[in-house]
Amino acid sequence: MKKNIFIIGGSLRKKSYNKFLASNLIEIGKNDFNFEIFSDFNLLPMYNTDDHSENDWPSALLEIGDKIKNADGVIFITPEYNFSVPGYLKNCIDWISRLPNQPLDKKPVCIQSASLGPLGGARVQYHLRQILVFLNARVMNKNEIFVTFAKTKFDETGKLIDEQTINFIKDQLNGFKIFINE
Incomplete structure (x- = not known):
């Protein structure tokens, strides 16, 4: 039976290599997974506790929360900005973290990144892991996907x-399928 995976990722850029990476997962993992991609980070205002109450959440946030809860797993795909998590992704996670019945709690998660440079976004992945650990997500440690020299x-x-990158991704997805069932 196929697993349902919610992808949070990409970039604000139209031709982002991270958006490309997310869209390629649909083909690479089509035999084992159903994917849905969220990348319209502009739907969420900047997080400010003064702007909401427990009963007044942005509709896009409620939809994201439901999709996370209903997914078998979540894949974060992100570029690295200034050695860390891009502001729009951090904002999205900050909103998600405030939802009742935290949707990322114990949720199987894996991370991918693409970069023009030789590290492939390694630093963003480590910072994102720290954030996800605080939210009690079950972050898969191996296999990691760092798409270096993405161009x-x-x-x-x-x-x-x-082909080598495609095979690395296949290995990660196979591992994620097992990880989800643990």
């Missing part, structure tokens, strides 16, 4: 063309 791994349409 050379995708074609002009955003299709992932690097």
Whole structure:
């Protein structure tokens, strides 16, 4: 039976390599997973406790929370900004963390990142792990996906063309399927 995976990721950029990475998962994992991607971070205002009450949540946030709760697992796909988590993703997580019955609590999660440089977003993944540990998400430790030199791994349409990277992703997805069932 296919697992339902909610992807939170991408970037604000239209031609982001992280958006490309997220969209390629649909093809790579199609035999084992149903994927849904959330990447419209503009739907959430900047988090401020003065702007909401327990009964007044942004509708996009309630939808994200429901999708996380109903998913078998969540995959975060993110670029690295200034050695850390991009502000729009942190804002999204801050909103999610305030929901009643925390949807990320004990939720199986894995992380991927793509970067133009040689580290592939390693630092953002470590910072994101710290945040997710605080929220009590079950973060998969291995296999990690750091797509280095991303410009050379995708074609002009955003299709992932690097076989080694595709195989690494297949390995991670196979591991995630097992991790979800643990």
